[in-house]
Amino acid sequence: FTDGRQIGATLDRNGLRPARYIVTDDDRVIMASEAGVLPVPEEKIVKKWRLQPGRMLLIDLEKGRIVSDEELKSEIATKHPYxxxxxxxxxxxxxxxxxxxxxxxxxxxxxxxxxxxxxxxxxxxxxxxxxxxxxxEAVGSMGTDTPISAMSDKSKLLYTYFKQNFAQxxxxxxxxxxxxxxxxxxxxxxxxxxxxxxxxxxxxxxxxxxxxxxxxxxxxxxxxxxxxxxxxxxxxxxxxxxxxxxxxxxxxxxxxxxxxxxxxxxxxxxxxxxxxxxxxxxxxxxxxxxxxxxxxxxxxxxxxxxxxxxxxxxxxxxxxxxxxxxxxxxxxxxxxxxxxxxxxxxxxxxxxxxxxxxx
The missing domain is CATH 3.20.20.70 (Aldolase class I)
Structure with a gap:
């Protein structure tokens, strides 16, 4: 995500969507789902790490610095007497x-x-x-061969007219x-x-x-x-x-x-x-x-x-x-x-x- 002044990323709580990043000596940050997506000489890499589950990474382009997850959340949590x-x-x-x-x-x-x-x-x-x-809730079979409520001859509750379009x-x-x-x-x-x-x-x-x-x-x-x-x-x-x-x-x-x-x-x-x-x-x-x-x-x-x-x-x-x-x-x-x-x-x-x- 970005607004033009800051760019960041966050990982899901279970860490099922991997995100790895490196920081180079010329202040470049490269993040991707896997390491080595772009060829970078090993001697130019200053830091190599991964985004951890539930954590955030924020790059402030105006200040030219990386804001850590702890600093970011601490700033927000202490901003007001919630x-x-x-x-x-x-x-x-x-x-x-x-x-x-x-x-x-x-x-x-x-x-x-x-x-x-x-x-x-x-x-x-x-x-x-x-x-x-x-x-x-009771466990039952997923299939039903009864008519949908709109076409049924029997009186049905209004709730039965609302169905999902797909198995979400x-x-x-x-x-x-x-x-x-x-x-x-x-x-x-x-x-x-x-x-x-x-x-x-x-x-x-x-x-x-x-x-x-x-x-x-x-x-x-x-x-x-x-x-x-x-x-x-x-x-x-x-x-x-x-x-x-x-x-x-x-x-x-x-x-x-x-x-x-x-x-x-x-x-x-x-x-x-x-x-x-x-x-x-x-x-x-x-x-x-x-x-x-x-x-x-x-x-x-x-x-x-x-x-x-x-x-x-x-x-x-x-x-x-x-x-x-x-x-x-x-x-x-x-x-x-x-x-x-x-x-x-x-x-x-x-x-x-x-x-x-x-x-």
Whole structure:
């Protein structure tokens, strides 16, 4: 990389892309993936070395010197009081006092709620049970001969309409064990600070959570955060609408949802929870992905998106793909309350191994 005044190079953390360089007695620097790419007499070489994993090499053409990795990073790390800035602008969810989660709904049965969100035996037995038992996504075959959602005769969740165009892989493969220092599920909720504020004047705080999937207790902490932290105020917005309106009423419901979200931001709320907990015989839930995307893009168009964080409280998501889609369309954290209720019911009925703790 270069800007005309400085030229440099950096190596990946695993050192899988070799970079070797030499410095000659007439101040030439030659770098390539292999040594000996250009013929240089051995007596002219002052230094011969390689770029190490995760390290940088910078040549300052104006000062006529090579800046080492240690000097470069030390200069940047000590330029501002970053630790103080973080302490003033971050709040950790785990540090907040516990809040009692909401009681399970008694007015609408678990089965009725599962049917409202399209749950199936495949979801509970083949997908959710292995995740609860092993702590990871169930392994299955890569092939599928079912019709794509757009051409299927069966009603499908909105998430199934989103597929990758190709089998994307990382090279090198993602390794969360050996690269623990640079891999994290930590997420941040709330208004975004000004990226052009280089002196730390921003008063906007962000809420730090260990991972984007929230337990019911975590969500209640966020819902009541305004009572414990004066820089946060949370607004819960219902994303269900009257069943009497039918399918034709969804567009109007989405428009009203966007208006309520805009009004909430204008009213000073900086965390919005989009909730479909009110689903029932008289209330239809807007698909969580559609509601999230609608609010996200509406606030972008109004220039308000960076002033608020979006949290989704939905009974719909239960697969990793569902959470990825929601995150891709603006959700900063997700509470899959019905998935938790379902797993708790399965645990009570003995359908999960005894060693799996109740939620």
């Amino acid at each position: 630790k103080t800035w973080l302490a003033n602008t971050q709040l950790i969810l785990e540090d907040l006092k516990p809040v009692e989660p909401r009681a399970l709904r008694k007015d609408v049965s678990l089965l009725d709620r599962q049917q409202a969100f399209g749950y199936s035996q495949e979801d509970t037995k083949l997908l959710m049970s292995p995740m609860a038992t092993t702590g990871q 892989v990382t090279n090198p493969p993602i390794d969360p064990i050996r690269e623990e220092l640079v891999m994290s599920l930590v997420s941040f909720i709330g208004p975004r600070p000004n990226i052009f504020d280089l002196v730390g004047n921003s008063r906007r705080k962000r809420l730090e959570v260990r991972q984007p999937i929230l337990t019911n207790g975590d969500l209640e902490k966020i819902r009541s955060i305004g009572h414990t932290e004066d820089r946060f105020d949370t607004k819960t917005i219902d994303i269900t609408y009257g069943s009497a309106e039918g399918a034709a009423g969804m567009q109007g419901a989405i428009d009203r949802l966007c208006e309520r979200a805009e009004a909430a931001v204008a009213g000073g709320y900086n965390i919005i929870i989009l909730s479909d907990r009110q689903v029932g015989p008289d209330r239809i839930a807007i698909p969580a992905l559609l509601a999230t995307a609608a609010v996200h893009h509406h606030l972008i168009r109004k220039g308000l998106r960076t002033s608020v964080g979006l949290v989704v409280e939905s009974g719909e998501p239960r697969e990793v793909h569902h959470f990825c889609c929601l995150a891709g369309y603006g959700a900063e954290a997700i509470n899959p309350y019905l998935a938790f209720d379902t797993l708790l019911d399965m645990h009570k009925r003995g359908e999960l191994p005894k060693e799996v703790d109740a939620y």
